[in-house]
Amino acid sequence: MKKIAKTALFTIIFLAVFVLMAGLILAFLPTKSKTNHVGISPEKAAILRQNFAGPHHQFTTSDGEPLFLRRWNPDSIEPAKKDIAVLIFHGITAYSGAYDMAGKPLAAGGYTTFGLDYRGHGLSGGNRGDNPGKERWIADLVESVRYVKRLGFPKVIILGHSLGVASAICAADAIPNELSGLVLLSGAYEGRKGLSKPLPFFEKARIFASSIFRPSYPAAEYYREGMTVTKDSLFNFRYTLRFLTMLNVKELRLPKTLNIPVLVGVAIKMNYSR
Amino acid sequence: MKEFYNLIPGNKKEFLVMKNTTHAKIPIESWNQVVAWLDKTF
Numbered sequence: 100m101k102k103i104a105k106t107a108l109f110t111i112i113f114l115a116v117f118v119l120m121a122g123l124i125l126a127f128l129p130t131k132s133k134t135n136h137v138g139i140s141p142e143k144a145a146i147l148r149q150n151f152a153g154p155h156h157q158f159t160t161s162d163g164e165p166l167f168l169r170r171w172n173p174d175s176i177e178p179a180k181k182d183i184a185v186l187i188f189h190g191i192t193a194y195s196g197a198y199d200m201a202g203k204p205l206a207a208g209g210y211t212t213f214g215l216d217y218r219g220h221g222l223s224g225g226n227r228g229d230n231p232g233k234e235r236w237i238a239d240l241v242e243s244v245r246y247v248k249r250l251g252f253p254k255v256i257i258l259g260h261s262l263g264v265a266s267a268i269c270a271a272d273a274i275p276n277e278l279s280g281l282v283l284l285s286g287a288y289e290g291r292k293g294l295s296k297p298l299p300f301f302e303k304a305r306i307f308a309s310s311i312f313r314p315s316y317p318a319a320e321y322y323r324e325g326m327t328v329t330k331d332s333l334f335n336f337r338y339t340l341r342f343l344t345m346l347n348v349k350e351l352r353l354p355k356t357l358n359i360p361v362l363v364g365v366a367i368k369m370n371y372s373r
Numbered sequence: 374m375k376e377f378y379n380l381i382p383g384n385k386k387e388f389l390v391m392k393n394t395t396h397a398k399i400p401i402e403s404w405n406q407v408v409a410w411l412d413k414t415f
Contacts, residue, residue: 100405117378118406145406156408179415180415183411183415185411190396190397193397197397199401199413200398200401201399201404201407204401204404204405204407204408205404205407206410207408208408208411210408210411227377252408254415256415260408261396261397264392271386279415280411280414280415282407282410284391284399285391285394285399286374286397288378292389295377305398336411351374351380352380353382354382355382356382357383358382358383358384358385359383359385360385360386360387360414360415361381361383361385361386361387362386362388362389362407362409362414363374363377363378363386363387363388364388364390364391364403364406364407365383365387365388365390365391366391366394366396366399366403367374367391367392367394369391
């Protein structure tokens with residue numbers, strides 16, 4: 100009986116050590132990039148942020164992280180629009196710089212426009228492609244809205260694109276009475292069916308192991324078949340598992356009591372080129 | 374997207390179809406439609 104118990108104990112210890120070793124090997128296994136994209140470090144982001152010459156702001160979150168806000172100013176401000184700011188929440192992999200396409204025409208239309216770089220993206224601080232969790236994510240968004248209000252814009256309209264739609268919903272849910280409107284474009288709410296191939300088991304195991312043994316390491320690469328990958332180093336294609344799983348976009352809902360103007364935009368002839 | 378639109382509460386919602394638009398690149402015509410909505414709404 101004693102011999103059986105001893106054998107069982109050794110087997111359990113052997114299996115535990117085996118799983119631990121296999122997990123560690125998987126977590127630290129070098130992988131080939133599908134995007135071949137080269138991003139920047141948080142240190143490089145800090146240098147670029149300090150040297151950024153265009154109109155911008157920087158604020159420090161309640162947990163001490165610097166977040167970058169790009170700004171597009173109208174040539175002249177009509178009295179009816181002076182209290183209004185449009186705040187852009189960008190899509191996954193992107194940053195505010197990619198939204199010149201929005202900032203310029205919105206500013207030309209007379210609206211002072213801001214673009215937030217999420218934590219770990221663009222010129223903001225924080226571990227690249229990462230966020231500690233949903234609560235911190237929402238806090239960053241709320242703090243960006245309040246920062247813009249403190250700049251002298253009591254009416255903030257959030258413009259969310261792709262993942263930014265999920266961000267806008269999170270912010271509206273957290274501070275429904277502090278927003279004046281929402282513009283929700285090409286939401287990440289529902290992706291096209293069959294667009295993403297499921298990951299092979301080995302790849303899933305590698306990402307999972309990495310999330311256990313080094314959760315702040317961006318082990319997952321954001322890539323879809325046929326996607327054109329930009330060479331802009333301020334984009335980010337590598338994410339931690341905790342970032343990619345912190346929101347279930349299909350469960351996000353605007354608060355039922357919300358009654359502010361909402362514009363929902365949908366693209367036709369949609370593809371996922373970057 | 375229609376399902377999402379239907380879930381939006383309130384009676385101040387509108388739907389915009391952005392033509393000739395990819396997921397990542399939205400042409401100026403669509404942004405001008407957004408500006409027109411802002412002008413009309415606020």
